[in-house]
Amino acid sequence: MPTRRTVLATAAGVLAGLPVLGSASASLAAPVPAAGSPIPDTLASRIAVGARRKADEARFPLTHLAVGWTGAAEGAAVRIRTAKGWGDWRPLHGCDGGRDGRATARRALLSVPGGVGYEVQLPGAGTVTELNTVDGPTRTTAAATGSSTPLSTRTVGRPYLSRAAWGADESLRFTEDGTERFPAAYFPVQTVTVHHSAGINDDPDPAATMRAIYYDQTITRDFGDFGYHLAIDEDGRVYEGRWSGTDRFPVYGGALGPNGRPQMNNAAHVGGFNAGNVGVVLLGDFTSRQPTAAARQSLVGVLAAIVALGGLDPLGTTNYVNPISGSTRTVPTIPGHRDWAATLCPGDLFYPELPGVRQDVADLIG
Template identity: 55%
Template sequence: MVELSRRGLLAALGGTAALLAAGEGSANAAARTFPATVTRNRSLAAGRHRVPVGTAPVTHLSISTNSGAIRTRTAGQWSEWRELATCPAGRDDLPAVTLLPVDPGVVEYELDLKHDSTVSEMDTVNGPALATLASPAPAVPLDGSALRRPYYSRAAWGADEKLRFTPEGVERWPVAYFPVQTLTVHHSAGSVGRDPAADVRAIYYDHSIVRDFGDIGYHLLIDPNGSVYEGRVSGSDWFPVFGPDLQGGKRPLMANAGHVVGYNAGNVGVCLLGHLSETSPSKAAIDSLVVVLAALSAICGLDPLGRTNYVNPISGSTKTVDTISGHRDWLATECPGNRFYPDLPSIRTRVSKLLPK
């Protein structure tokens, strides 16, 4: 196993100086604020519904089903119908939810629902300012070779940490730590809007509040520009994915998250933003994914070309999968997308080539 210090982990996943500066409230942090997410909910029966957006801005729709279709209208023009699709991430066996960005200028949307559903209309851009955004780190380096892509901590993409707590101040989903066994790749199953950080905030609100996880279900997310975003809270420090005791026995301890129902403990989840059955991931996103998976493999002593006999340390459930797997290798889902999934063998090979021999 490659021995990396806590500072070495930070370098592998984000760039030490920039993250420390952001965590300490450095003057280098951009003087930009992030907004609270504003929502309103609608209950709709099965069938077809046309819903005006109204005067309050809507940036994302969370629809409590993945059965049916949606289209949107700008001034006088309807889009094509598209099927509702989702990455069925989850802490428990909860119903699937579809999360979609709404393009600027949309004045109405139409849903063809097969089941009664709840629609949460979100605005992750125009709400009241909460706090100053931290600066992203400048690169994702590995073994001295830097991939020049920003890394956004939770403070840099605008996580409203109050969402993780009840009104009484009780943490909805306390962090638990388990040795890393495997890595799983996802897609978000929705198109990417003009501001990917706003999309990450929407996923966060959707997972934390709408689906009642208590936090975002993925450990790391990657946008089409190759920028990397911190997901699930892992502790009080600035280090993503792992707990305070990085060298927890034979394998580092990761914060338990919610991305593969029944197989989360010991399973690190990395999500590419986009609907990767409709489009292929960008080169920048793939390059960042390879570097992130290589860093995680090195830190955790994983063979990216190997197979893992996974055992859930909570339930005892077992599954044999590729050590770097896709979501569909665990459960019946289209995730991480029909166009992207066939690329996983070549990604494993690229990851392997980056690791020290």
């Protein structure tokens, strides 16, 4: 009987014989932690707010700001104060996710390097979580960045950061009494959904942003872990998201499924439609800007690996059935988040490009 590792290796080998979609850049714009470099604790302060809050001085220098609110999606805005003064107001929008069976709240996570204060205005009551993911006391040291992504090593050809490489604090996945907040549950892959994080573009520290997303989704939003399975930064590096097991392969875990293929670990990126639905998020905001060529190339490679492993048709349509709740939805096999819910994700400018992404995936698989 084939093992999960054999199936993964075979699929990666098939993809390895196909043309490489670009190689890793010789000089990447935004650095990531070097092996052995210190990883800090995340500093966090959560505050309940009314429709408006102004904080000239946050409780500590900010790297990120997480804002949640009730009411309409439109009408939320923020401005940030740095050492140079107050910036302009900007609308808040995010990628609203959540675990199956739970209410989905409005949520936005901002990268605010150099931020010392902020002002928010919201359609209703909400919360603000002040975050600093770079200046806390050292918690551990970073694992090495891999030269390629285990899903399809030679095809993706992009650096890969495991949770240990970008600095996930695994203790956050457990309550004080040791209970796992989001226990693993494995299901056959039916679809692979594309998201954007709706954060800043030209992020100077994407690993710090990964730690901010992780804290916000695990603790503030009570997902219990990172909501997406994989993330891709603007340099095309691939990051492990949701914990899936103790081996080196992200996304998958547990026993092989009834079809003899590897199963994904359930996550929290599309409320009500998570089980069997792999989530891949591009770091950045693609409402009025396209992803970089490097990010798109890595996305195509990752999608090709996942659909090949699942025996899926990247140009097809899937009659999705949630194996937990029985909820159904007919969507493209590679949908955008807005194919599932009323959201701007994965960005007004990028969403119309998804048919081309699907074709690129199909061409890569052959």
